[in-house]
Structure formats: structure tokens, C-alpha cells
Amino acid sequence: MKTKVLMMAGLFAGLAAIDAPLFAHHGAAAYDMSKPVVLKDARVTEFLWINPHPLIKADYKDEQGKVQHWTMEMGSTMSAGLIGLTRTTLAYGDVVTLYVWQAKTRVPVGRFNKVVFVDGSTMRDTQTGADDGGRADTDVGR
């Protein structure tokens, strides 16, 4: 475990220090990056580990009790894999809190920011996983 933590810390911090290219399949121009929408206690309905971007689908019950069906994308399978995300990170039925940069069109789709699991652990997106919408992974890929 200690070795794993060391490796992950090294990956994040070390890559941050390396002058690597900014690669991205596409930018975040379609999304409102000013503040993520928080989907507390959202229930995952599907996690699609596909290219060009994996999709998280989740149902979220708003304050009025109305269920919203959300879909969000994350960094590519290759990039997400480099920071520890896998095709089994999320699964049908998982109850989690999702942070998402919503589309400017205001439909319930967006760019994944981070997920907080019931045990309090967090996993972030590659390109837009930082709390300010910046990269959380540094420059490992799109």
C-alpha cells in the first residue's frame, strides 16, 4: 500500500514538474467552468468505458424530489487510466457525490470534475479534475 501511495504521489508531482505537452481531445469551451454542479447522493445508472471519452450516467434527486438524468464525460480511457481510473471505478447502483461542469446549454450533461465515494475518498478527472477546473493529472493525455 505504501508503495502504491508513493508511486501515485510520484506520478502526480513528478509529471507536474515535467515540461510535457498539453494534449486534449477537445477543450472545455462548451462547459460552464465557473462552478461545478454538485450531485449529492447520485445513483450511478451506467458507466461506459468507451472512446473518445468514458461516460458516467447517474440519476440525481433534486431538492424538490424530481429525478434528473445526468450524463458526463471524463478524460479518455488512456489518460484516465494513467491516474488510476479503470472500467470498474464506478458501477451500476453506486451512490456517490458527483461534481460536474455543466454544459452552457444547461441540459443535464457535462464534464466530470470529481467523484466522492461514501467512504470519503475522491477520484478526479484528468483535464478538469482540479477544484478550479484545471488539470488534476498534469499532462498525461487528453
Place this chain on the structure above:
Amino acid sequence: MRNPYTGAIAGVAGVLLLSALPAAQSTTARSPWKYYPMERAIGDGGPAPKRDLTGTWAGPGSGAAVARGKSETPPPLTPLGKQLYERNKPIGKYSPGGTNDPHSRYCDPFGFPQNMTQEIRGMTFTTLPNRTFILLQYMDVWREVWTDGRTLPANVGGRGRDALDPKYNGYSVGHWEDDYTFVVDTTGLAEETWATKSGYPHSVDAHVQERFHRDSRNDLTLTITMDDPKLYTRPFSLGEEHFRWIPNQQLDEFTCIPSQVQQYLKELGDPAGSDPSAARQPN
């Protein structure tokens, strides 16, 4: 306020931690079938072997601590070049919902030269007596570079029975300029592809030159230039890319799958739409 030294401290710490990784990883069972992005070649590995690029290399975005490359530096376009450029809507500006990039919408081939700068991750060289093959990880593309002394064709895309058809990867010939620099010249490119991710076009007659310089056993640098007088007012650089030797020579699979792209666009890309201000900005 952010501590100005935080980044530097994190960077130094990261480098130190990275330097400890090989030792830490050596205690873990390694599969010969898996690509380990954190398992990097150490140092330059010594002098480069002469006239040899054979093997598998990690490129930009592969997680193997590859140095930053350089982007294209296009010169002014000719009137025809400007016309072609302005009809392209690159994904970086228009988003998946608004782009007309045929790769982003349909997984159409990037074609050369875009496939040497866009999603250029892992790459393998293999050599026959009369040809060198460049095998690209993304999209499982292979390029054929003839080294038997032939010259480039001059009649690609023309009329007549002997004319050659344009090809996505064009027609390529290669030679060693010196013991460490392999030069590849290419023409005859399929015109429906873009030269760059940002939508710069090319004609079938574009002449692209790649210079693969093996800096050391573990380091390879690629520089690309394009001369296309129909569309550009002078030759220019399409960029520079760096590659590092992969210790176990293994790559993962990474490809664009049309059915997945259609699902992605239907469920996310198109509903998200394009940046509302994109169409008002000059291309």
C-alpha cells in the same frame, strides 16, 4: 495567496519520488503483456546505436515523462489555402458538438501528417531490407517507408491510367542522412484529411519531410516540415515531438471506434453543443 515556492517544491519532490519508482516497482510482479506508464527508461541509456530506430517508443501523452514538443507554425495561406482553412471547424474551438472534423465525428483516419502530431502516443519502428514500417499505436495505423532508393511519385491524383491514387498516409521514401538521422519524405496525401488538428489543410501535392533523430539510446526527436505552395506562402514547421524508449516494449490498445463515437456524440457531445461564441471568432 498561493505560495510561489509551492510548485517548485512539488516539482522537486516529484522528481525525487519518480527517481525512487524503479526501485519501488521492482518489488512488484510485472506482466510482460502490460504497458506500465510509470516504468520509464532511466537516463539517456548511453549513445544511440547507429542507423537503428527499431523498437517501441512512448510519445506525448503516454505517461512516460516525454518532454514537451512544439506546435505548428503556419505561414500566411494562399487564397485557396485560406478558403479551405476557413471551412474547417476544429474540435478545440467548436467542441465535439460543433466540429466538422471527420475524425472526431466519424473516426475517419487522421491521415498523414496529422497522425504524427495528433494523438501520437506509442510508436514502433520495424525494418525490412527495402522498407521501414512505422506502426502507430493510435488507430493501429502502419506507414510504409521505402528505402530502396526510389524517388517519390510525381503523378498522384492526376488523370490517366498510370496516375496514382492519393493515400491517407501518402507515398513515402526514407534514407539515413547520417548515422543517427532518418529522413522520410512523403507526398500524395488524401486531400480530405487535415494536416493538423487545428484544421490547417494540405493538398495532394504537399511535400512533407520528417527527420527522426535518435539523440541517445532512449531518446528520439521528430521534426516535421511541410511545403505546399498551393496552400501556403512558404514551407513551415508542423511541429516537433519527442519519444522515449519503453523498457518492456509493450503498448496498450487505443483506437477510435465508430459505434462508440456515435454513442458519445448522441448522449453527450451533441447535447452539450458548441461554445456559443465559437462561430463569432475568426478561425
